[in-house]
Amino acid sequence: MLNFRSPDTTPLVSLTNAGVRRNGRWLVRGVEFSISRGEIVTLIGPNGSGKSTTAKTAIGVLKPDEGNVERVSGLKVGYVPQKLAVDWTLPLTVERLMTLTGPLKGREIEEALASTGMLHMAKAEVQHLSGGEFQRALLARAIARKPDLLVLDEPVQGVDFSGEIALYELIKQIRNRTGCGILLISHDLHIVMAETDTVVCLNGHVCCRGTPQAVSQSPEYLQLFGRRAAGALAVYSHHHDHTHLPDGRVLHADGSITESCFPGDGHHHHDEAENVHDHDADCGCGHHTRLHGYETAEKRGA
C-alpha cells in the first residue's frame, strides 16, 4: 500500500498525449487521462480502437512512442487481461492461480475468492471453469494482492446479464472498501458501470470524454433493464460521426474523407444530434463478434 500525503490530488497514473505505434501505424494517439485513488475510469470504443493498448500503456506493459505516462513509484497493479488461455497441459487450480505473481496468505486467498463467490471452486482446475467463473477467478486473483490500481479489461465478458450487474456491484464494493483506483474497459459502447467517474471514448484517439448518466434517470433504459440494473449501469450517450479507413484516412458522416480526425481540427460534429453510431454486423463495434455468446447484447440492441 502506498502512503499519500494528499490522497486525492496525486494521480496513481497519468497519461499525457500518449501514443503507441506498431509497424508504422498509430494504434492509439493523443491519449490524456489520469486515475486517482478511489476513482473509476471506463474506456469505451469500438474494436481496434486502442482500449487495451491504452490500458497496457498505462500500466507499463507497453511503452509510449510519444507523450508521457507517469506512475507513482511502487504502484501495485492488479490486472485482468482481456484474453487469457491456460494451456490444459498446465495443472492449475483456482487456488494456485491466486498466487501466480506473488505470495499470499491463505486467509487473503479465501477472502478474495469468497468476495467473488468462487470459494467453493478453489480446488477446481481453471480449464474446467465456465467463462463467467473464470472471469470471477481472475478478478479474485487481481484483488487478492490488494492493488493500488485495478485494471480490468472487459471483466464482464462471458458473464450473463445478472452476473454482469453482480460484478459491477462487486467492483463498486472493492473500490469503496479498499479505495483503489480502477481502470475498466467496457465491451459496450453505451452502457457503462454506474459508479464510473470518467468515461473516455477511444477511436484511435480520444473521441470524447464525460460522465455517464445514471440509468435510473432514463425511463427507457429503466424499462429495458429493470430496477436491479438501474443501480449498477449507466448510459453514456455520444455519437460516432466518422469511421477510420484501413489506409488511415477518415470517412465522415457527411461522406467527406480527410487525413485525420483529431479533436479541434473541425471534423467533429457532436451537435448533429440524431447521427448515432449505427450497429450493424460489420461495424466493428464488437456487439456481434464476441466469442462467448453474449446473450444480452442482442436484447439491448433491440
Next chain:
Amino acid sequence: MLDDFFIRALLAGIGIAMVAGPLGCFVIWRRMAYFGDTMAHSALLGVALSLLLKLNLMVSVFIVASVVSMLLLFLQKRGALSTDALLGILSHSALSIGLVIVAFMTWVRIDLVGFLFGDILAVSEADIDIIWGGGILVILALVYLWRPLLASTVNPELAEAEGLNPERARLFFMLLMALVIAIAMKIVGILLITSLLIIPAATARRFATSPEVMAILASLIGAVAAAGGLFGSLHWDTPSGPSIVVAALALFVLSLLPVGWPERASHSSHGGH
C-alpha cells in the same frame, strides 16, 4: 552384472532425466517442443566447431545452442516468417552444416551415431561431475526463476503488469535449455534430447494437481525411464539413447491405460494409481 561403465551411465542418465523433467514441463506448457528440437539439432554444429577449433565439447555445444536460440528470438521479432518455418530452417540447416563440417575434417574420426543417438560408453567420471554439477545449477536457477517463468507462461503481460520480468525469465530459460542440451547430448544423443524433456513431463500431467507436482513427478518418471532404458540397453545390447526413449514411451502409454482421459472431466486429477 553391473560393470563400472554401467554405474557411470546410470548416474549420468538419472541425473539428466531429473533435470530434464521440470524443464520439459515448461517446454510443454509453453508449446516449445519444436523450439527445443531446433536447439538440440544445432548441437551437432557445436560438436563440429569444437573439433575444428579444439574447444571443449560441452562449452561449444552450449554456446552454439544459445546463439541459435537467440537468433531465433531475433528472427521471430522481425516477424518475416512464421515461427514454425523459421524453426524448420534453423533446425535442419544447423544439423546439416554440422554434418558437412565434420565430413570436411577428414583427419578427425568421430562416432557420429554416438552423437546423434547417445553412447553409454562415452560417459567418463568427469562427465558425471559436470552432469550433476550442471544439473544442480539448473535446478537452483529454475527454483529461483519459478514464479516469473510460470506467470509469464500463463500470460506474459499479466506477469509484467504485476511487476515480474518475463523477458529476463525467458532469456534465462533459453540458457538453461542450452545447458541441459549440452550435458544431455552424450547420453541420449542430439536427435532424442527433446523426447527426454517432453515424454516424462507429458506422463506426469496425468497425475499432477499443480505445476510444482508435475515438475517433480516428471523428474521421477524421467529417472525411472533412464534407469529402465539403460538396463534394457545392457540386456538386449540396444543403443542407450533410443532405449531410454522407448522406456519413457512405455511409461507414458502405461499412464494412459488405467482409466483413460474422459475421467478428467470430473475435478479429480488423481487416477487409478
